[in-house]
Amino acid sequence: MNASEFRRRGKExxxxxxxxxxxxxxxxxxxxxxxxxxxxxxxxxxxxxxxTFEDIINDVEKIIMPGAASPACTELETVMMDWLGKMLELPxxxxxxxxxxxxGVIQGSASEATLVALLAARTKVIHRLQAASPELTQAAIxxxxxxxxxDQAHSSVERAGLIGGVKLKAIPSDGNFAMRASALQxxxxxxxxxxxxxxxxxxxxxxxxxxxxxxxxxxxxxWHGSWWGRxxxxxxxTTTCCSFDNLLEVGPICNKEDIWLHVDAAYAGSAFICxxxxxxxxxxxxxxxFNFNPHKWLLVNFDCSAMWVxxxxxxxxxxxxxxxxxxxxxxxxxxITDYRHWQIPxxxxxxSLKMWFVFRMYGVKGLQAYIRKxxxxxxxxxxxxxxxxxxxxxxxxILGLVCFRLKGSNKVNxxxxxxxxxxxxxxxxxxxLRDKFVLRFAICSRTVESAHVQRAWEHIKELAADVLRAxxx
Amino acid sequence: MNASEFRRRGKExxxxxxxxxxxxxxxxxxxxxxxxxxxxxxxxxxxxxxxTFEDIINDVEKIIMPGAASPACTELETVMMDWLGKMLELPxxxxxxxxxxxxGVIQGSASEATLVALLAARTKVIHRLQAASPELTQAAIxxxxxxxxxDQAHSSVERAGLIGGVKLKAIPSDGNFAMRASALQxxxxxxxxxxxxxxxxxxxxxxxxxxxxxxxxxxxxxWHGSWWGRxxxxxxxTTTCCSFDNLLEVGPICNKEDIWLHVDAAYAGSAFICxxxxxxxxxxxxxxxFNFNPHKWLLVNFDCSAMWVxxxxxxxxxxxxxxxxxxxxxxxxxxITDYRHWQIPxxxxxxSLKMWFVFRMYGVKGLQAYIRKxxxxxxxxxxxxxxxxxxxxxxxxILGLVCFRLKGSNKVNxxxxxxxxxxxxxxxxxxxLRDKFVLRFAICSRTVESAHVQRAWEHIKELAADVLRAxxx
Numbered sequence: 001m002n003a004s005e006f007r008r009r010g011k012e013x014x015x016x017x018x019x020x021x022x023x024x025x026x027x028x029x030x031x032x033x034x035x036x037x038x039x040x041x042x043x044x045x046x047x048x049x050x051x052t053f054e055d056i057i058n059d060v061e062k063i064i065m066p067g068a069a070s071p072a073c074t075e076l077e078t079v080m081m082d083w084l085g086k087m088l089e090l091p092x093x094x095x096x097x098x099x100x101x102x103x104g105v106i107q108g109s110a111s112e113a114t115l116v117a118l119l120a121a122r123t124k125v126i127h128r129l130q131a132a133s134p135e136l137t138q139a140a141i142x143x144x145x146x147x148x149x150x151d152q153a154h155s156s157v158e159r160a161g162l163i164g165g166v167k168l169k170a171i172p173s174d175g176n177f178a179m180r181a182s183a184l185q186x187x188x189x190x191x192x193x194x195x196x197x198x199x200x201x202x203x204x205x206x207x208x209x210x211x212x213x214x215x216x217x218x219x220x221x222x223w224h225g226s227w228w229g230r231x232x233x234x235x236x237x238t239t240t241c242c243s244f245d246n247l248l249e250v251g252p253i254c255n256k257e258d259i260w261l262h263v264d265a266a267y268a269g270s271a272f273i274c275x276x277x278x279x280x281x282x283x284x285x286x287x288x289x290f291n292f293n294p295h296k297w298l299l300v301n302f303d304c305s306a307m308w309v310x311x312x313x314x315x316x317x318x319x320x321x322x323x324x325x326x327x328x329x330x331x332x333x334x335x336i337t338d339y340r341h342w343q344i345p346x347x348x349x350x351x352s353l354k355m356w357f358v359f360r361m362y363g364v365k366g367l368q369a370y371i372r373k374x375x376x377x378x379x380x381x382x383x384x385x386x387x388x389x390x391x392x393x394x395x396x397x398i399l400g401l402v403c404f405r406l407k408g409s410n411k412v413n414x415x416x417x418x419x420x421x422x423x424x425x426x427x428x429x430x431x432x433l434r435d436k437f438v439l440r441f442a443i444c445s446r447t448v449e450s451a452h453v454q455r456a457w458e459h460i461k462e463l464a465a466d467v468l469r470a471x472x473x
Numbered sequence: 474m475n476a477s478e479f480r481r482r483g484k485e486x487x488x489x490x491x492x493x494x495x496x497x498x499x500x501x502x503x504x505x506x507x508x509x510x511x512x513x514x515x516x517x518x519x520x521x522x523x524x525t526f527e528d529i530i531n532d533v534e535k536i537i538m539p540g541a542a543s544p545a546c547t548e549l550e551t552v553m554m555d556w557l558g559k560m561l562e563l564p565x566x567x568x569x570x571x572x573x574x575x576x577g578v579i580q581g582s583a584s585e586a587t588l589v590a591l592l593a594a595r596t597k598v599i600h601r602l603q604a605a606s607p608e609l610t611q612a613a614i615x616x617x618x619x620x621x622x623x624d625q626a627h628s629s630v631e632r633a634g635l636i637g638g639v640k641l642k643a644i645p646s647d648g649n650f651a652m653r654a655s656a657l658q659x660x661x662x663x664x665x666x667x668x669x670x671x672x673x674x675x676x677x678x679x680x681x682x683x684x685x686x687x688x689x690x691x692x693x694x695x696w697h698g699s700w701w702g703r704x705x706x707x708x709x710x711t712t713t714c715c716s717f718d719n720l721l722e723v724g725p726i727c728n729k730e731d732i733w734l735h736v737d738a739a740y741a742g743s744a745f746i747c748x749x750x751x752x753x754x755x756x757x758x759x760x761x762x763f764n765f766n767p768h769k770w771l772l773v774n775f776d777c778s779a780m781w782v783x784x785x786x787x788x789x790x791x792x793x794x795x796x797x798x799x800x801x802x803x804x805x806x807x808x809i810t811d812y813r814h815w816q817i818p819x820x821x822x823x824x825s826l827k828m829w830f831v832f833r834m835y836g837v838k839g840l841q842a843y844i845r846k847x848x849x850x851x852x853x854x855x856x857x858x859x860x861x862x863x864x865x866x867x868x869x870x871i872l873g874l875v876c877f878r879l880k881g882s883n884k885v886n887x888x889x890x891x892x893x894x895x896x897x898x899x900x901x902x903x904x905x906l907r908d909k910f911v912l913r914f915a916i917c918s919r920t921v922e923s924a925h926v927q928r929a930w931e932h933i934k935e936l937a938a939d940v941l942r943a944x945x946x
Contacts, residue, residue, distance in 0.1 A: 003491040010487030017483070018476040030897045108581065109818040119636060142638060143612030156819055159792060163592060163817070165615060165638045303820055319632060344636070344817050345582040346629055347776055424503045 031068040038075035046083040051360040077352035094308035104308040105342040110266040111156030113291035113307040121260030123318040125199040147200035150179040181249035203245030247283025270297035316341035374400040374443040400443040410437035419463040504541040511548035524833040550825035567781040577781040583739040584629030586764035586780040594733030596791040598672040620673035623652040650716035676718030720756025743770035789814035847873040847916040873916040883910035892936040
C-alpha cells in the first residue's frame, strides 16, 4: 500500500471507528456465537494472491464483529497461526486444526517464547521424575536441571534460565558458528556423569538479535521497520551472524534423551515461507516448540512473535492453576483455547488482526516476493563488497544480513564504524566473530531498493578511504 | 473527544503518517540528541487543565521526532511514570526525577508486574543469604522461600510463585476480606519456626480481576472500555470484591522482617488521583514496589500497567546479564535507563505516548472528574438496590463496583444471572464471597450516563420478578 492509498484507506478506517462509536447502543453487549464459530467462515490457508482492502474490511464486519472481542480474538489467532504454520510447511503436529494436540500462539517477543518453553520443559521433567520417584522435591530436581544453548545464542536463553532458576550451559559452536551433535553429546555425557539432569536445548536457526542502542533493544529495529521505512540500512544484530544450528544432528539426540527441543528462528523464520529457504528449517520435526518473529521480517508490526508447540498441554501444564475446578470437556479439544495458560501475562491484545490483514493484502506470493527481494539486495551488497579488494565478507550470506569488514586490524574497522555512524546517513551495529570486529549490513525496510544499497556502498567506500588515509598518515 | 472530533483528528493523523512516509528520505537515520534530552523539554507534572490536540501533535514533531524511537521511547516513559506517580502522590522514593534510586516502568499486565517483583525479591534474598553464608546454594535457599498473599488475591500471585519456583501461602482475610497484621504475623512465626524463609508479600488494594469468559480474561474488559463504549455495564471480577488489605498494618511487619512488599492496586489505583480516595493507598510508603493498571480505569488503552520500585537496582539485578562488560558510568544514574532489565520480554513498544496524549487531553481535573462520575454512578446503582427490599448489598461500595444479590438462596441468584446474561442487554460476572453467590455491577465505560444505570436496574428488576415468580410456581 503506497502513501496515497494509505491516506484513503486510513481515513475510511477512522470513519469506521467513529461510526461504530456513534452506533454502539444498537449493538448487542455479548456475542451470539458458539465456540468454534470462526474457523468455518474463513479459508483454511492464506490466499496465494492478494485480497482487496474492501474484501478484508467487509470481512471484519461480517466475521469479527459478531464474535466481538471474545471469542473472535482467540479464534482468529488460532486460525492465523495455522495459516502461518502452513506457509512455513511446519509438520502437521504443530497445527491446531483437526483438533490435534499442537497449536500456535502469539507471544510478545522471542525471549518470552523461550522462557515459556523452558518453564514448560521444567514442569514436564519435574512431573516425570516425581512420578518415578515421589520422594524427590521440586527443589532437589531443579538444583540438577541443565539447559543448553549454542555459544552464539541470544542472551535471552541465558535470561530464561536465570528466571526459571536452572543452570544454562553454552555449547561451543563449530567453524560456521553452528551447534553440532558431537559438542552437544559431549556436554550431555559429562553432565549426566556429574549427576545433572539435562532437560532443555535451545538451538537457533537465524535469530539475529536487533540493535541495542541507548537501552532499547528491538525497538529501534521495529521502528526502523515501520517508521524509517526508506532509510533501508539499519542493521540487525549484536552477537550473532545469522548462523544455523544443525537441527538434523541435534534433534534426534534431544528426542532420544527426552530433552525438550525449542527452536528459535526469530529473524530467519520469515524466509522459510519461500521453498528455496525452507531446508534451513529441516529438523524442526524433532522440536517440541518452535518460534520466530513475524514482526522482524514479515511486515507485521511489533509485537508479534509466533510460537508453536507439538503438545499444548505441556505449555498449559506449566501455568494452569485450575486443573480441577475449571476443567471442562472442551478444555483440550481445540474448541476452546485458554490462551492465558500459554503465556506469562494473563491479558491479551487482538494481535492476530495484524496477521490477517498482512497475509491477505500481500498474499503468500507477495510475501515471498518481499523476502526474495531483500535476499537479492543483500547479495547485491555482498557482490559490491567482494569487488573491492580492501574488504572481506566474513560469513556466508544466506538471507538479508551481510557481515563484512576491512581487511586489517580491528582498530581500523572500529574507526570505520565510528565514521559511518557519526555521519548518520546509514546506521550499522557491529559484532565480534571470534576475535574479529565485524560490521553488519542488514536489509530490513519495506521500501528498500537497489539504489539505496548502491548509495550506501558508495558512502561506506568513501568513509573507508578516509579511514585508510588517516591510518597511513 | 466526541465522534465528530475523532473523525477530524483521526484523519489529520492519517495524513501525518502518510506525510512522514513520503518525506522519510529527508530525515536523519539516527537522532542527534543526548541522553536526558527529553525531560527539560516538557513540564515536570501533568497539566491540571486539558491541552488542545494541536498543542500535543505539535509537540510530537518538536519533542518526540528528534529523539526517534530511541531514546524518546525510554525517556518519555520515565517522565510519564513520574507524572503519574505525582498524580497519585506516591512517596518521592518511587520517582525517577532528581536521579534518585526509584523509578517507574510500563509492564503489559499486573500479573507481569507481580512476577517481576517476585523475581527481584527472590534474587535479593538469595544474594543476602549467600553473602552471610557463602556455602548456601541457590536451590537450597529457594526450597525454603515462602511468598504470601491474601486469600482474596488474584490468582496471578499464585502463578508468579509457580513460575518463580517458590512456595506461596494464602493469608486468611478478615470479615471485610482484608489481610490484617495478626494473620500475617501468625503465618510468619509458624513458617520461620518450621525453617522456612518468608521473602515476599503481595497485599492488594483493589485489584478486581476482569471478566473471564471463553478463556479471555482482560480482553473483554479492555475491549469493553474501548469498543463497547456506551454499553456501560460490563462487570469486572471473578473472585474479589474490591477489598483493601491493610497496608498500614502489613507494611511495617514486612519492613521489620526484611520481606519484599509488592502492592497491587490493578483496578483501584486510578482512583487514587482523587484526594478523597488517596487514603486507600496509605501505607504504600512501606512498599518496595507498587503497581496498577491505567488501562483499567484511566482511559489509557490496553495494555498499560504502571509499576514503580523504590530501588531500581533490585529489579535490574534479577534480569541483567551484563554486570561487568556492559557497565557504564550512567547505568544507575537515571540518565540512561535500560528498561529491558526491568521486565520479562526484551522488546518494548512506545506505550508512554498513550499516557502523554490521555493525560494532556483530559488534564488531571478531567481525569478526576471521570473517576468521580463513575463512583457517583455506582452509588446511584447502590441506592437503587437498597431501595428494593428483595435485594441486598454485599460489600461496602467504595469505587465503581457494586456487589449485590437477591436476598435468598444461591440458586435464585444463579437463575437471575443466567437470565441477565441470556438477555444480552447487559453483562454481569458473578463471584463467591465466602459461601454466597454474588452478582457484580461495574461502571467501566467512558461514556456511561445515569440513564444507562437506570435502564440496567429496570431490566434487572424485571428479570428478578420473573425469577421470583418462577420460583414460587
